[in-house]
Amino acid sequence: MNFSFEKRDHRMLYLKYTVMFALIALCMFGSYAITGHTLIWNKDALNQHVPLLGEYRKVVLGWLHHPTRPLNWWSWNMGLGTDTFQVFSYYTIGDVFAYLALLFPAAKLTLAYQVITVVRTYFVGLTFCWFAGHFSFRDHVILGGAIVYMVNSYLLYASIAQPFFMTTFILFPILVVQLERVLQNGSAWPLTLAFLWMLVNNYYLAYVLGIGTFIYLVLRVATHYRTTLSYGKALAKLAFAAITSILVAACLLVPEIMAVMNSTRAGSEFANGLKHYPLYYYLFLPKQLINGDQWTFMFWSALGLVSIAFIAIVYLYTRTREFPLLSISLALALVMLLIPAVGAFFNGMMAASNRWTLLIYLPIAMTVCLLLQNATRLDRHTLWILTSATGIYLVVLVATYIFQNDTTMFMPIIFLIMSLLMLWIINLHGTPHPDRWLVTIILANAACNALYVGTPYNGNFANSTLVRGQYQSIAENRYGSLEKGLNDGSFFRVSTISNNQITSGGLLDNDLTSGMHNIDSYYSLQNKYLGQFSTSLQNTQYQANVPLRQVDDRTVLNNFFGVKYLFVQSNSENANKIPGGYFLDATTEPKINYDVGQPTNPTDQTQLVPTTTNRYRTNNAFPLLYWQDSYISQKTYQKLSPTAKERALASGVTVSSKNSGATNGMKTANLKGNVIKLKSQLVSNRLNKIKSTGLKYTDSLETYQLQLPQLTSKAFKKQLKDSELHVEFASIKYQPFSMKQQIAYEQKHEEQQSTNPGDIVNYRFNQYKFWRYHILNGSPDMSFAIKISSRLGSETIEQPKQSKLSFFKLVKNGTMNIGYFAKGMPTSLTFKPSKLGTYQWQYQVVAEKLGTKYNQEVRQIQKHALKNVKFKRNQLSGTISTSRVGILTSSIPYSTGWTATVDGKKTTLLRTNQAFVGLRLPAGTHRVVLRYHVPGLALGCKISLFGLIWMLLAAVASWLIKRHNANKASA
Template structure:
């Protein structure tokens, strides 16, 4: 960045709409792949004073990474566990995201999570052709979870792991995933599986488990078999495409060249052009040689009216960004009426094996009721300070304090000044048991090993000083002895 550029970016980070946000603790997010600053991926928001869930450090909390992959977060990266949560409504609500910024004319500009409503818009900017190219928008929800709340219903870890990724997300509003606390089992509902079929351009039904892709221009339809009555019953719903057990076997170099040569000849014949087989083969051979083909990288793209989502398997030369991708959830957006079909497009020739499942998550009164109960049971008088927080809970029955504070063994908790055991909730976050009544709680974080490290460093420094003093004394003695000899 040139001098002064970052200050300008920070001042106008979200079209200036960040300046109208109220004080207090809450988290914010942006719509996925939504670019506010031209050609600069400034996901980090650590200097604005806002708690942006897409901000990251050089290393990540292992539990957040596992939580993100368990829920099939398409945007998970090795050191950026959340990114923008792929705009999934319940995930944003669960993590306490109260506000979302959107660039209206950017990628995914119409893919705002379902419970968020527009409350402000910035000045619209136009290009030289007077076409709108930029307008910042601010969305707010009333369904954001508090930072801490009391849970009275539990989901056992073994039961939780049997759920699909979308079911796990929906379960976050129904109960807390925790082991052996004696709470009543949560009732899990709210995810509807939709019958779907994969068809080619001619309408021929294909296998949903195996696809041999031989024409790079070919695309497929993922047809959703829903009647108008079923659509009306589902109402406002978020549409997910779950793809699992993915494997890709590229064609050999010889097979790829033969298929590409055949396609090029057909195109030349249709256009009435002369076809030079030798030169064309050399062109494709050179391309594949420079590209390192065949390699196991691929892309699977699903496109709908509101979103285009891509599962990316990077090649091994991506070093620290490489990981094996065998499943993910593709959020196709929230619809008042679900669409009839989606477009499915592989990126490279070869044989793909996978399982496709289409589900809808209704954002209905049942979900809203569960959220309102969580908010009612939220912490009161929350105060945050350096490495600690305090709050007040009042309850007629015992429960588990649940939070979206990342779990670490550096956390300690007290209830009315008495130490209690910190437990892991929802596989990745801080929690602890809470008796009935009115109680003041306190959470304190101390970096694990910090005191031991300081003590070791102090003892080492002391040993060095003693050694230096002793060595200096010996040197002076030897110097005097040599001087006397002379």
């Protein structure tokens, strides 16, 4: 199987493909339209892709209208504030398809997004047709391969959830073709441009594609060019293409690499600690190959191809000597799929995410093309091998069905049998146009897979997409319209309550549509210092992608971040868990749901509970920048508990150890009385007192009370009025029981439940039932959850499963905010672990005092706010008068991109309170200016300019050499 670069007329092929794509697109996307859904997922697309596309569209149009005006690279609307260049470079800047949004008006943003998704999908299949056109395949053979390449679980999911991942399916065939051109002693320029597109498209995907291209290069040389390749010339061309593309793309790459190195991603747990995958992964991996209906991925091992792919792979291994590259590639891919470290390596040394499988769809599609090309020439021996292998595979699939009860395997099995029967019919009896019959089966198989995923009553993926008009409705009613009229010119931030959903249809983190400064943000790259701050204060909501969320509704943290308003849905979770100092400011028109959340037997309309969206306001929000003259040394700060660290934000400022001299001349902060430790006792409903050091949890129905005996005293309770109650876990260790132990305890529980006369426990069935449950759920595993509830709401510390990939974190501690109690603190709390096993912990219950002392400290902070604050592009300025030396601190995330001047003179920027911008101020009246530049952008642009000059000179030299050789040949 050899590449050919002879020019061929493929216009008819592309026309046939376009007609075929119309049918496929109807199945892939038409069902969403028919059922009133859109192609906008209620998670990443809602939070990231659509709003960022709209924001970037504004940036580009603004630049086109005012090309001399500097671009604004700092946004106050992305969480606490972030570098928009870093965000846009990951999602939109290098995405060529994103620029199609410029053709649509702003009001049609969601339409533009969906059209771009369809166009992107079209180019996936078109690129494969172009790629396969370099071989001597018949048109229908290529079309069959294009269907396989375009319709699979990975792309069916990515087209809705992660659309920019689809571009890799376009890029990889281009990279392979241009690499092949170089190996055949062709020009390096097409490969240079392909590398350049790869690098600017997305650095993460470039990393995956780069490794994949290198693997292809090694295997191709080893299997085909080993003895014929001119190694010197080839290496020179490859080096030229790689170096030139890297130089030209440096304006994006340098800032991106610096952003990654300074993000919460750096230093994450390799492969989430996995040495091997859970047992269910290996059991169900075989069915993943043809389970095209499946979109719930196991570690992103999606596969999900049309059923004939299995037969094609078996056929390939009857011809390994003819097709060594494909044979080795797929065998290597199988081995790689079995090892978590491989997924982690391809995922930037982080979670064991097998997104790299995007690379194997090309060789599989080519394998299907080989089968189709030779379908009429299969001998009996080969047919019986295909039949025997299919029979064995069917046994595996049926066993999987029996064990998992996976009804989605029905259609793939039908098409698997149909494909095999058609191959027998073609070779035994002969049929006119065999290619068309096989392609028809492939098309029908792909259509069924696509329809299953896209219909809301089957695969349920469509239920995870927004309905028509919902994005606009959410954007307009992000806070029940209670945000209207709040922009009075002052700077403040807003938030919601943890797990409290104001709008239905998706979990909202980012807010790029209301104009409010919400502290919550969800992006792939987040400021590492913000992550360190959140983990140091043991914010249980922290995730690498979402460093703050609602900071667990902690009062001081909300105040510190300048959260002036909280928006709360009255019928949603934790609606009563309002931080201290926040009072009801406004509410929406009440609505009554007569069927949910109402008294059992109401007798009067006034007894019914209405549903409203409420806005709470506080007068205790800290200014964005403020002066403090009290400091906390690093040594003292490190000894504080998480609650004490939080409370200390109002008492004084701490600076990083390398800037400790900045506190010279300042007074030591008074931390006395900020936090009070409470006695506690854990008691089960079996009337057992649990040791404070841990718990052996053997019965899932056993519940516990965390009793606080001191609060039975009215005098002590009065002492703790205006306090927030926290449970601080300094350490948590969880050891799951072995499978045998789990089942034994569950059997024992069944015995205890058999209390009626004549009850019989079916031990044999229970043994299988429990064993099956644990296999399907991947247990025993390290995940667990501890939930504590009060009358105000619930709080949970959760150790995610290792299969959570990007949302995995090692949970070794955590501080749970039970809520703010103005007067009556509870005497006990409900305590519930999630899983059987042995828990070891060190914890304490503390009350964070928010009374007179705190209020005085807040008033001092507000009094010393930076005045006359003005915001410009990449700049913030203001004035302040100080009576003595102190630190101007802030809640602006620290970055090396910030520089500061005081009275026109450059001053050293400090990292205060672990994560925020600050600077030392002497006594007097000062004008302070903070300016932001993208770290690494200037250096990257200089390198790119050099790269462009180098590329231009190389192009001129190449043209002159080519012209010289042409003249020499003609002479």
